[in-house]
Amino acid sequence: MALLPSGVFAESYAADRALVRTGKQWVALGLFVAFLFVLPLIFGTRLTAIGNGILITAIVVVGLQITMGYAGQITLGQAAFMGVGAFAAAALARAGAPFWLCIPLGGVAAAVFGLLFGIAAARIKGFYLALTTIAAQFVFQLAIVNLPTDLFGGSHGLSVPAASIGSLRLTTETSIYYLNLIVCIIMVCGAFGIVRSRYGRAFVAVREDDVAAGILGINVVGAKVLAFLIGAFYAGVGGALWASYIRFISVEQFTLFNSIWMIAMIIIGGIGSIVGAIVGSVVVRGLQELVTALGPVLNEVFPAFGGQLVFAGMNLVLGGLITFFLIVEPKGLMHRWNKLKQAYRLWPYPHA
Amino acid sequence: MIEFVNSVANGVLIGLLYALVAMGFVVIYRASKVFNFAQGELIVFSAFLMWAVVIDRQLPLWIGLPVTFIGAAICGYVLDRLFLSRLVGESVFSMVMITVGLLILMRGLIIIIWGAETRAFPVVFPLRPVIVGDIIMSQALVIGGVITIVLAFGLSWFFNHTRTGLALTAVSEDQQVALSLGISVRKSMSLAWIIGALISAIAACVYLSGRSLNLHAADIAFAALPVALLAGLESITGLIVAGALVGVAQSLAQYYLDPWLGLNIASVVPFILILLILLIRPSGLFGWKTIERV
Known part of the structure; x- marks a missing residue:
């Protein structure tokens, strides 16, 4: 448990388990959420579009964090789960289902697909599960x-009708942004709720040692299956939002490569932390945008490479980040941040 | 009937090629308990090196082959020193992800150094097919099959009868115990990575001889995965049997199931096999230990 700011003491169990502990933290959180809501008004369409990408990715990666960071089940298929959600939601929307129903149903479809692999996790673990x-x-x-x-459009892909709530059609970058933001906030709050519930604690126990968890009376198989179910549900919701945002989906958008990007976000943000998953999504998506934006410049400097430089650059950034963080900072940015916070609260004393 | 015999014969040969690729997985897994997802990129790296020397620089094959093998060995050694040796004792997750990271990093580097376009790979083995009765087989694959079998028995002898090989086997049984017996785990890991990289260079020659080379050549590592799993990840001679089984299954699926179902089942046969093997018998046919079950 990280150190608390001085003068903050919990006097009840509820206060002890609270996520936001001080008035200042409430103010900071309020300001941050307010900033997210006015972001499209301050910045242009370009940044709002990047924001949309980040919000959708964050939902999927938070789900991955629950499966992998909390329950310890290595998943290299999160992009596939996202794809199932996207295609299910798209097929439902084309069949005329109301939009507000498509998103949770996309999540449910992905959860059912994820369940299949959760059952596999009941039998095998570690690297075999990754396979x-x-x-x-x-x-x-x-x-x-x-x-x-x-x-489902087969190999050509599938065009998706625009999202609409009642008579309101969500087609602009900004309106989609608010939809994504609200869903993302709901999903992140849900994630905090899940990981602090008895299920979340069961996940952590299974991650640390599944034999010990079983002896403590935790249904280990149940916990693993549930972890896959929840993680895939998040991916499916993200996929459904993605489908209604991008309006055209195909299998190439949900490859193993994308799954690896998501794992990179977890490694960089910090494994076993919801905030870490969000931080990782922001940092990595930001870097991706940077490489894409730098692409034309690089092409001018090194014309010999043709158009491959962006793809090569993406590979170098992704592979470099994964290997660098695993060797140098395996607990991710959140760990570094927590250490910084602790040092600040203890200052000027070096040790607790 | 002749189609059946042809399918089986070519299936066995393809399977032996898979076994050769899988041998790289097994050697590295035994020594370091790391499943090297970057094995396919090692093959592509050796292949591009070979291309650079023989086709790009127009040097003869007898220079190209040693240069490729030395280059591959150095690559394996550097990967182990820079990345893997720093993670000894880390979690399974770190070990899986580091090789996935290496896969992507190497791909990026290969594109930066050589570019992504498709190019011709030198003809290492004669192109004329081998014809026995009515069976037509690729000469590269026949020679490759012989190399695979010789190599499998050679390595098996090396691991069971030489001092260095036994040290490697001890490391693969238990790193802690090996360490306390005075065996250098570090050196053993480096050696295993060098052997693994050399095997991937041989596999590149057999697989690509006289064919076209691009980044997709790395995909053969995924096709070889079920062979390594079926053999059990520790057994080297078992790879021959496992390879033949997987190759024949794929070849028969391609010949009989694909026209019937009208879809490309053969390409997913390896992955269906992975699922079946993992769910039914995770330790494979010849593996040492049972996989931890819950």
Whole structure:
């Protein structure tokens, strides 16, 4: 447990478990949320579009954090789960289902698909589980390409009708931004609730040692399956939002490569922390945008490479980040931040 | 009937190629308990090096081959020293992710150094097919199959009868115990990575001889995964049996199931096999230990 600011003492269990402890923290949180709400008004469409990408990614990565960071189940198939959500929501929307129903149903579809691999996790673990979830990626691709084309678009992809709530059509970058922001806030609050509940504590126990967790009376298989279910549900909701934002989806948007990007976000942000997942999404998406923006400049400096430099650059950034953080800072940015906070609260004393 | 025999014969040969690729996985896994997802990129790296020397620089094959092998060995050594040796004793997650990170990093570097376009790979083995009766086989694959079998028995002998090989086997049994017996785990890991990289260079020659080379050549590592899993990740001679089984299964699926179902089942056969093997018998046919179950 990180140190508290001086003078803050919990006098009840509720106060002890509170996430926001001081008046100043409430003010900071309020200001941050207010900033998120006025962001599209201050910055232009370009930054709002980046914000949309970050919000959707954050939802999916928070789900991955629950499966992988809290329950300790290595998943290399989060992009496939996201894809299932996206295609399910798109097919429902094309069939005329109301938009507000498509998003949770996209999540449910992904959760059912994730459940299959959760059942695999009941039998195998560690790196073998990682292999099984890679298979999820290929099963997803094969399924979409071979399912009826008029329903799921096959290999050509699927165009998605615009999102609409009542008579309000959400087509502009800004209106989609508010939709994504509200869903993202709900999902993140939900994630905090889940990880602090008895289920979340069961996840952590299973992650630390599943035999010990079993002896403590935790249903280990149940916890693992539930972790996959929740993680895939988050991915599905993110996928459904993605479908209604990008308006055209295809299997190429949900590859193993994308799954690895998401894991990179967790590693960089900090494994086992919801805030870490969000920080990782922001940092990594920001870097991706930077490489994309620098692409034309680099192409002018090194014309010999043709158009491959952006792709190569993305690979170098992703591979470099993963290996660098695993070796130098395996607990991620949140760990560094917590240490900084602790040092600040203890100052001028060096040790607690 | 002749199609069946042809399918089986070519399936066995493809399977032996998979076994050769899988051998790289197994050697590295035994020594460092790391499953090297970057094995495919090692193959692509050796292949591009070979291309650079033989096609780009127009040097003869007898220079190209040693340069490729030395380059691959150095690459394996550097990867181990820079990345893997720093993570000994870390969690499974770190070990899995570091090689995934290496896969992506190496791909980026290969594009930066050589570019991503498709190019011709030198002809290492004669192109003329081997014809036995009515069976037509690729000569590269036949020679490759022989190399695989010789290499499998050679390595198996090395691991069971030489001092260095036994040290490597001890490390793969238990790193802590090996360490307390005075075996240098570090050196063993480096050696395993060098052997793994050399095997991938051989695999590159067999797989790509006279064919076109691009970044997709790395995909063969994923196809070889089920072979390594079926054999059990520790057994080297078991790879021959496992390779033949997987190769024949894939070849028969391609010949009989694909036209019937009208879709490309053969390409996902390896992944379906991975799922089945992991769910039914995670330790494979010849693996040492049962995988931890819950």
